[in-house]
Amino acid sequence: MRDNPTAVxxxxxxxxxxxxxxxxxxxxxxxxxxxxxxxxxxxxCALALADAGLKVRLHEARELAGGASGRNAGFALRGxxxxxxxxxxxxxxxxxxLLWQVSERALVRIARLAGDAFRRTGSLRxxxxxxxxxxxxxxxEALREDGFDAALLERxxxxxxxxxxxxxxxxxxxxxQPARWVRGLAARAAAAGAELLEGSRVAIDVLDAAHVVVAxxxxxxxxxxxxxxxxxxxRGQMLATAPLRERRFERPHYARHxxxxxxxxxxxxxxxxxxxxxxxLATESSSAxxxxxxxxxxxxxFAAELAGERVTVTHRWAGIWGETPDRLPLAGPVPGRDGVWxxxxxxxxxxxxxxxxxxxVARAILDExxxxxxxxxxxxxxxxxxxxxxxxxxx
Numbered sequence: 177m178r179d180n181p182t183a184v185x186x187x188x189x190x191x192x193x194x195x196x197x198x199x200x201x202x203x204x205x206x207x208x209x210x211x212x213x214x215x216x217x218x219x220x221c222a223l224a225l226a227d228a229g230l231k232v233r234l235h236e237a238r239e240l241a242g243g244a245s246g247r248n249a250g251f252a253l254r255g256x257x258x259x260x261x262x263x264x265x266x267x268x269x270x271x272x273x274l275l276w277q278v279s280e281r282a283l284v285r286i287a288r289l290a291g292d293a294f295r296r297t298g299s300l301r302x303x304x305x306x307x308x309x310x311x312x313x314x315x316x317e318a319l320r321e322d323g324f325d326a327a328l329l330e331r332x333x334x335x336x337x338x339x340x341x342x343x344x345x346x347x348x349x350x351x352x353q354p355a356r357w358v359r360g361l362a363a364r365a366a367a368a369g370a371e372l373l374e375g376s377r378v379a380i381d382v383l384d385a386a387h388v389v390v391a392x393x394x395x396x397x398x399x400x401x402x403x404x405x406x407x408x409x410x411r412g413q414m415l416a417t418a419p420l421r422e423r424r425f426e427r428p429h430y431a432r433h434x435x436x437x438x439x440x441x442x443x444x445x446x447x448x449x450x451x452x453x454x455x456x457l458a459t460e461s462s463s464a465x466x467x468x469x470x471x472x473x474x475x476x477x478f479a480a481e482l483a484g485e486r487v488t489v490t491h492r493w494a495g496i497w498g499e500t501p502d503r504l505p506l507a508g509p510v511p512g513r514d515g516v517w518x519x520x521x522x523x524x525x526x527x528x529x530x531x532x533x534x535x536x537v538a539r540a541i542l543d544e545x546x547x548x549x550x551x552x553x554x555x556x557x558x559x560x561x562x563x564x565x566x567x568x569x570x571x
Contacts, residue, residue, distance in 0.1 A: 255275065
């Protein structure tokens with residue numbers, strides 16, 4: 177048994193699945209587009225561009241899916257970091273509806289491309305108290321008002337019924353083996369002619385291509401220093417247990433506004449549990465991929481409570497995501513840098529939005545910009561706006 181709650185860098189459970197060798201021998205010469213980052217966004221972007229006939233080179237500093245894309249809980253959720261009610265209040269009903277539609281279309285594409293790395297199970301947002309239960313009822317009403325499928329489950333099965341109230345079912349959602357999913361995208365991109373370089377750390381100022389796409393999410397500021405403080409690194413910690421005797425949590429579950437989340441892996445029955453970063457928000461605003469005794473001890477207790485039995489922890493790890501001030505991604509051209517694009521800042525919802533934004537940026541590079549890209553325009557952020565400083569309008 178591996179069970180060490182001290183602060184060490186650990187290898188995520190997902191990444192222990194053996195990776196198939198990348199297609200060998202792809203050398204493209206001078207690229208049309210360089211992509212920095214081999215997670216879901218970078219691989220989705222590279223695939224779309226290579227499929228369109230462009231010469232694409234992707235640089236990944238470590239291994240494909242080695243960052244946030246292989247270190248998350250494997251949730252494939254529609255929407256974004258805000259609830260639908262909060263999104264309507266923050267960005268307006270029209271933009272909120274468009275955001276949810278973008279994510280639902282991305283889920284359809286993921287289901288088509290991911291093979292056995294994706295399972296459509298639905299997800300449950302669970303009420304931890306009366307206030308959250310009231311919020312779920314409001315969200316259900318808003319979703320149905322705008323034509324989105326959802327349902328309220330008044331009573332949860334044991335052992336959840338003892339601690340939690342009702343839950344909101346999002347039937348379009350599902351689970352991913354995220355490393356397998358990203359590696360599959362990478363294999364498709366390589367087959368389409370993209371050159372993929374692992375262990376290749378680069379500096380943006382020396383890259384020579386008509387277009388450079390920075391797809392580094394929580395580490396965006398290490399490539400684009402002007403985005404420090406705009407895409408802020410946030411650490412999420414997780415653990416995985418040995419397989420449980422019972423299968424109770426086939427759907428992604430999340431409670432306390434996302435500070436607790438858990439699911440059982442379909443293939444083995446392992447329980448994967450994450451969150452608890454609100455125990456120390458200051459220390460979890462970090463780019464260090466390290467677990468901490470405080471958070472891991474809380475996750476231990478929560479895992480045992482969910483399982484209803486003593487559990488054996490086999491894996492502990494941390495991942496870094498990027499969070500923006502308005503909790504919406506940045507995806508589009510970087511003001512002040514000709515030919516440079518950014519896609520990141522998914523605020524913990526990169527599995528679906530990261531895939532969507534990678535494809536959206538690729539379409540824009542191909543002179544096929546989608547109207548929904550305006551949702552994520554980097555120029556909306558104070559300090560990054562172009563000469564006019566105007567907030568983009570939805571067209």
